[in-house]
Amino acid sequence: ANADWGAIAGEATGLVTVLLILPITLLLYISALEVETKSEVDMNRELRATGWANLAAGAVGGPPGYMYLAGTVITSRLVGRRRGAAIVAPLAMLAVVVFGGAILELLPQMLIGGMLLFVGAEFLFEWVWVSRRRMAKLDYGLMWVIVLVIATAGFLPGVAVGLIAATGLFVVRYSRIDVIKHDLTGSEHQSNIERSAAATEYLSEHGVETLILELQGFIFFGTASRILGRVKTSFEAANRPRFTVLDFRRVTGVDSSAVAIFERVALLARDREISLVLTGLDEVEAGQFADLAASYADVIVLHPDLDHGLSWCEDRLLDDSGAAATDARHLPTDLPQDLGPYLVERWFEPGDLLMREGDPSPGMYLIRSGRATVFVEGENGQRVRLRTLLGGTVLGEISLYRGEPCTATVVAEERCEVLHLDPQSFAYLCQVDPTVAAELHAFVARALAGRVSHANRAIRALHD
Numbered sequence: 001a002n003a004d005w006g007a008i009a010g011e012a013t014g015l016v017t018v019l020l021i022l023p024i025t026l027l028l029y030i031s032a033l034e035v036e037t038k039s040e041v042d043m044n045r046e047l048r049a050t051g052w053a054n055l056a057a058g059a060v061g062g063p064p065g066y067m068y069l070a071g072t073v074i075t076s077r078l079v080g081r082r083r084g085a086a087i088v089a090p091l092a093m094l095a096v097v098v099f100g101g102a103i104l105e106l107l108p109q110m111l112i113g114g115m116l117l118f119v120g121a122e123f124l125f126e127w128v129w130v131s132r133r134r135m136a137k138l139d140y141g142l143m144w145v146i147v148l149v150i151a152t153a154g155f156l157p158g159v160a161v162g163l164i165a166a167t168g169l170f171v172v173r174y175s176r177i178d179v180i181k182h183d184l185t186g187s188e189h190q191s192n193i194e195r196s197a198a199a200t201e202y203l204s205e206h207g208v209e210t211l212i213l214e215l216q217g218f219i220f221f222g223t224a225s226r227i228l229g230r231v232k233t234s235f236e237a238a239n240r241p242r243f244t245v246l247d248f249r250r251v252t253g254v255d256s257s258a259v260a261i262f263e264r265v266a267l268l269a270r271d272r273e274i275s276l277v278l279t280g281l282d283e284v285e286a287g288q289f290a291d292l293a294a295s296y297a298d299v300i301v302l303h304p305d306l307d308h309g310l311s312w313c314e315d316r317l318l319d320d321s322g323a324a325a326t327d328a329r330h331l332p333t334d335l336p337q338d339l340g341p342y343l344v345e346r347w348f349e350p351g352d353l354l355m356r357e358g359d360p361s362p363g364m365y366l367i368r369s370g371r372a373t374v375f376v377e378g379e380n381g382q383r384v385r386l387r388t389l390l391g392g393t394v395l396g397e398i399s400l401y402r403g404e405p406c407t408a409t410v411v412a413e414e415r416c417e418v419l420h421l422d423p424q425s426f427a428y429l430c431q432v433d434p435t436v437a438a439e440l441h442a443f444v445a446r447a448l449a450g451r452v453s454h455a456n457r458a459i460r461a462l463h464d
Helices: 007-010 012-037 043-059 069-079 084-099 102-105 109-133 137-153 154-175 197-207 221-235 257-269 281-287 288-293 308-317 324-326 339-340 397-402 422-433 433-463
Strands: 178-184 208-218 243-254 275-279 300-303 342-346 353-355 363-369 373-377 382-391 407-412 416-421
Touching: 007 012, 012 043, 012 154, 069 084, 069 109, 084 102, 109 137, 137 154, 137 422, 154 221, 178 221, 197 208, 197 275, 197 308, 208 221, 208 308, 221 257, 221 342, 243 257, 243 281, 243 308, 257 275, 257 288, 275 308, 281 288, 288 300, 300 308, 339 422, 397 433, 416 422
Parallel strands: 208 243, 243 275, 275 300
Antiparallel strands: 178 208, 342 416, 353 407, 363 416, 373 382, 373 407
């Protein structure tokens, strides 16, 4: 009832500042203590000890305390890790509580003042002089600014200046980080859809019509401008792409100012009739881009991940190639012609299992037509797509040749017409008709070599 609430309200700025600085200071203190004592500090244990100490101090009318870096360092340097200091310090405080402040007069003030002066001078020498060797010039200058502001204006203004300057310095430095992790084309990086040889060759030749930018980090106005510059350069080139894929899988967040820059990208894409494919957006980012996607529905296409986005672009490219699309519905021409007696024609409806992960190998399937997806079960029970197989491809050959259980699950997405070579027929073929078996081995080797070659190109492009 006797509190001066006006005076308390007048200190609101300082109180709020303390609340904001406290978590940062706590983290810095813990890190500094670990460096000083050369040991790992258990933050939960330290906080619990501080809490119990505050309860004990409050019981006798003492002020609240906290983990004090200077006091801890002084104790560590004077007595090391011996437990005596932890016992003497509370006993000295208890003596003041019991006998009053007069007991402090028994201690030589010259001794206490000299010790504090020595330790303070040592701190200043280490932080202001020795640290110049391990700090960048800009950081070292910023530290001097903070020291001068604290010395002239006070601790809180110095902390405020330090936070503002450090934030500005962080923004400048972070904007220099290349937000584009990988800059690829559809020829270098294709989807996980395994297509016929003719379709694959066509995509390798015309994949340059797809620009792939895999983004990373936090995107704000400083980093988004790099994306805009790269897109403008690509759009203004003579062989500009038909599709531009922006993958956000490695993006940690998008600032509202960056969304405005992406709108400029959409405008450029609309003017040049280029499709803008956004992939890997999380729930928050999808909400940020919802209005933009609705306003530019004729330009922007959203897909859950990069693989689906690339397959969408590839399907559009193959629509322009009747030969490649038609070839995808037939078996490869290098398949042994005398293999027919060992194959059984089968059909699978959408949702049917061709093989299940962990089951014995059902043999090898040659897909005549349709679409099947290879996936594994993730830790959370979700299906992770590995590949999608179309007509003219083969599956199940690895488990058949190795005689091991299936390494993945394969489900028909569309009605699939396949030729099935079961393990018994395969063993019989190798025994009675080695010539045809050798042709089959060569065919499987070529299929596997094509997959390895495709993977090597993607790895090389990502590594570069």
